[in-house]
Amino acid sequence: MSTSPHSWRQYLGVFRYSRRAIELVWQTSRALTFILAIATLVAGLLPAAAAWVGQLIVDGVVAAIEADAGIPERLLWLVALEGGIIAGIAGGQRAIQTVQSLLRAQLGQRVNVMILEKAQTLQLADFEDSEFYDKLTRARREASSRPLSLVNRTFGLIQNGLSLASFAGLLFAFSPWAVAILVLAGLPQFFSEAKFSGDAFRLFRWRSPDTRQQMYLETVLAREDSAKEVKLFQLGPLLLQRYRDIFERLYREDRSLTLRRDLWGFGLGLIATLAFYATYAWIVMSTVAGAITLGQMTMYLAVFRQGQSAVSASLTAISGMYEDNLYLSNLYEYLEQPVSTGTGEATTGAIPNDGLRFEGVSFRYPGSEQFALESIDLHLAPGQTLALVGANGSGKTTLIKLLAGLYTPSAGCIRLDGTDLRDWDSTTLRQRIGIIFQDFMRYQLPVGENIGAGDVTHFQDEARWQQAARQGLADAFIEEIPGGYHAQLGRWFKDGRELSGGQWQKIAVARAFMREEADVLVLDEPTAAMDAAAEAEIFAHFRELTRDRMAILISHRFSTVRMADEIAVIDGGRIIERGSHDSLLAREGQYAHLFQLQAAGYQ
Numbered sequence: 001m002s003t004s005p006h007s008w009r010q011y012l013g014v015f016r017y018s019r020r021a022i023e024l025v026w027q028t029s030r031a032l033t034f035i036l037a038i039a040t041l042v043a044g045l046l047p048a049a050a051a052w053v054g055q056l057i058v059d060g061v062v063a064a065i066e067a068d069a070g071i072p073e074r075l076l077w078l079v080a081l082e083g084g085i086i087a088g089i090a091g092g093q094r095a096i097q098t099v100q101s102l103l104r105a106q107l108g109q110r111v112n113v114m115i116l117e118k119a120q121t122l123q124l125a126d127f128e129d130s131e132f133y134d135k136l137t138r139a140r141r142e143a144s145s146r147p148l149s150l151v152n153r154t155f156g157l158i159q160n161g162l163s164l165a166s167f168a169g170l171l172f173a174f175s176p177w178a179v180a181i182l183v184l185a186g187l188p189q190f191f192s193e194a195k196f197s198g199d200a201f202r203l204f205r206w207r208s209p210d211t212r213q214q215m216y217l218e219t220v221l222a223r224e225d226s227a228k229e230v231k232l233f234q235l236g237p238l239l240l241q242r243y244r245d246i247f248e249r250l251y252r253e254d255r256s257l258t259l260r261r262d263l264w265g266f267g268l269g270l271i272a273t274l275a276f277y278a279t280y281a282w283i284v285m286s287t288v289a290g291a292i293t294l295g296q297m298t299m300y301l302a303v304f305r306q307g308q309s310a311v312s313a314s315l316t317a318i319s320g321m322y323e324d325n326l327y328l329s330n331l332y333e334y335l336e337q338p339v340s341t342g343t344g345e346a347t348t349g350a351i352p353n354d355g356l357r358f359e360g361v362s363f364r365y366p367g368s369e370q371f372a373l374e375s376i377d378l379h380l381a382p383g384q385t386l387a388l389v390g391a392n393g394s395g396k397t398t399l400i401k402l403l404a405g406l407y408t409p410s411a412g413c414i415r416l417d418g419t420d421l422r423d424w425d426s427t428t429l430r431q432r433i434g435i436i437f438q439d440f441m442r443y444q445l446p447v448g449e450n451i452g453a454g455d456v457t458h459f460q461d462e463a464r465w466q467q468a469a470r471q472g473l474a475d476a477f478i479e480e481i482p483g484g485y486h487a488q489l490g491r492w493f494k495d496g497r498e499l500s501g502g503q504w505q506k507i508a509v510a511r512a513f514m515r516e517e518a519d520v521l522v523l524d525e526p527t528a529a530m531d532a533a534a535e536a537e538i539f540a541h542f543r544e545l546t547r548d549r550m551a552i553l554i555s556h557r558f559s560t561v562r563m564a565d566e567i568a569v570i571d572g573g574r575i576i577e578r579g580s581h582d583s584l585l586a587r588e589g590q591y592a593h594l595f596q597l598q599a600a601g602y603q
C-alpha cells in the first residue's frame with residue numbers, strides 16, 4: 001500500500017458522498033437531523049464520562065476502606081451519577097434508532113420522488129441510452145435504503161470518533177504516548193479498510209454492465225409479459241444458465257477481494273491488539289508501582305476496552321460505506337444528468353393556419369452511423385390527410401417521433417404554423433399534436449381511464465370516454481365487459497382482465513379521439529391487429545371527425561391509405577414518391593407496384 005497523494009484521496013473516497021447524504025437528510029427533516037446529531041453527540045461523549053465517574057468510585061472506595069469511617073454519601077451519589085450516565089447513553093442510542101426508523105420512510109420517499117421528477121424532464125433519447133437507463137433503475141432500486149445507510153454509518157463513525165477522542169483526552173493524563181499508541185495502532189487497519197473499500201467501489205462500477213445483464217435476465221425470467229414466450233420456447237434453462245454464469249464470474253472477483261481484505265484486516269488487527277495489550281501491561285505495572293491509583297487503572301482499562309470496540313465499529317462502518325457511496329454516486333450522476341430545456345415560448349405560430357412543414361429534415365439516432373431520415377420535405381395544410389407508406393424500417397415512425405418532439409432533427413426544421421417546433425412552448429405544442437403509436441401503452445388502469453389518458457384534462461370525464469369510445473368503435477365491446485368503463489385492465493391488479501390485440505387497438509384509437517383540441521392527429525399503425533373492414537371503418541370515421549384538422553396515418557393496407565389526400569412513399573429514410581392515390585397509380589412506380597401486389601393477394 002503506497003501513500004502517494006493520489007492514494008490518500010483514494011482512502012478518503014469513502015467519505016465522498018457523506019456530506020451530500022447528510023444534506024439530503026437535513027432537507028428531508030431538519031428536526032430529525034437535529035435530534036440525530038444531538039443523540040450522536042450524547043452517545044459519543046458519555047462513555048468517557050462514565051469511565052471517569054467509575055474511576056472516582058473506585059478511588060472513593062479505596063479511600064473509604066483505608067479511612068475505615070463508614071460509607072461516604074458522596075460515593076452513593078457517584079454510583080447514581082454513573083447509573084444516570086449509562087441511562088443517558090441508552091437513551092441516546094435508542095433515540096438514534098428511532099430517528100433512523102422515522103427517517104427511513106421519509107428519506108426513501110423523498111429520493112424516489114426526486115428520481116421520478118427528474119425522469120419527467122428527460123428526453124426519450126436518454127431512456128434509450130443503456131448506461132443512463134441503468135443509472136435510473138439502480139437509483140430506483142435502492143432508493144429507500146442506501147442514503148439512510150450512508151447517513152447512519154457517517155453518524156456512527158462520528159459517534160465512535162467522539163468516543164475515541166474523549167477517551168484519548170482521559171488517557172492523555174496518563175501519558176501522551178498512550179494516546180499516540182491508541183491512535184497509531186488503529187491507523188493501519190483504518191487505511192487498509194479504506195483502501196479495499198475503494199477497490200470494491202471501482203470493481204462494482206466497472207462490472208455494472210454484467211449486473212445490468214443479470215437484472216435483465218431476472219426480469220425476463222420472472223415477469224408475466226415474458227413468461228408466455230419463455231415457456232413456449234423453453235428458454236428458461238438457457239437463460240438461467242447465463243444468469244448463473246454471470247454470478248460465478250462476479251463471485252470469483254468478490255471472493256478474491258474479500259479474502260485479501262480480511263487477511264490484511266486480520267494481520268493489521270493483530271498489530272492493534274498487540275499494541276493495546278502492551279499498553280494494558282504498562283498501565284498494570286504503573287498501578288503496581290504506585291504511579292496511578294486503582295481508580296485510574298479501572299478507568300484506563302475501561303477506556304481501552306471501549307476504545308478497541310469503537311475502533312472496530314468504525315472499521316465496520318467504513319467497510320459498508322463504499323457500497324453506499326456507490327449508490328449515491330450513481331444517484332447523483334443520474335440527478336445531475338444535464339437536460340436540454342430546449343423549449344421555446346411561442347404559443348401561437350408566425351403564420352396561423354400554415355399547417356405543418358418539414359423542411360430538409362434529416363435525422364440520425366444518437367450513436368447511429370446511418371441516417372434514419374434524409375432531406376424530408378413535406379407540407380400538410382389544415383384539413384388535409386397524409387398517409388405514409390413504406391417497408392418496415394423505412395423511417396415512418398421516426399418521422400412521427402420528430403414531429404412529436406421526442407427527438408430533434410439533426411438537420412433542417414419542422415414548422416407548425418410557420419414557427420419551428422423548437423420555438424414552441426412545449427405544453428402548447430403537446431396540446432396541439434395528438435399521436436397514437438403502434439406500441440401505445442396498455443395501462444393497467446380501468447378501461448375508461450385508458451381512453452381518458454388521451455387528454456389529461458378529461459382523464460376521468462365519463463361522458464368524454466363514452467363519446468371517444470363510440471368514435472373509435474370501442475363502445476360495443478366495452479359495454480359487454482362486466483364493469484364496462486370501470487373494469488380494471490391488466491393482470492397486475494385484482495380482477496384485472498386482458499383484452500385482445502384488436503380490442504386494445506380500439507381503445508388506443510378512442511384515446512386519439514379524446515384529443516378534441518389537437519389540430520394535428522397521428523395514427524401510427526395502431527389498427528394493424530384489426531380486421532381490414534374495422535380498420536377502413538375507423539379511418540373513414542377518423543377522416544370525418546378530423547375534417548378541418550391535419551391527420552397523418554401510417555398503415556400497410558391500401559384500402560385505408562387510398563383515402564388520404566396525399567400519400568408519401570418512404571424508402572430508406574427518403575421520400576421517393578408523393579401524390580394522391582390516383583396520381584401515384586398512374587405513375588406506375590413503387591406505390592403502384594406495392595398496391596398491385598396487395599390487390600393480387602385479395603383476388
Ligand code: ADP
Nearest residue numbers: 128365368372391392393394395396397398399
Ligand atoms: P418504420 O416505422 O418505417 O418501420 P422506424 O422509423 O421505426 O421505421 O425505423 C427507421 C430506422 O431507424 C430503422 O433502421 C431502425 O433500425 C432505426 N431506429 C428506430 N428506432 C431507433 C432507435 N430508438 N435508436 C436507433 N435506431 C432506431
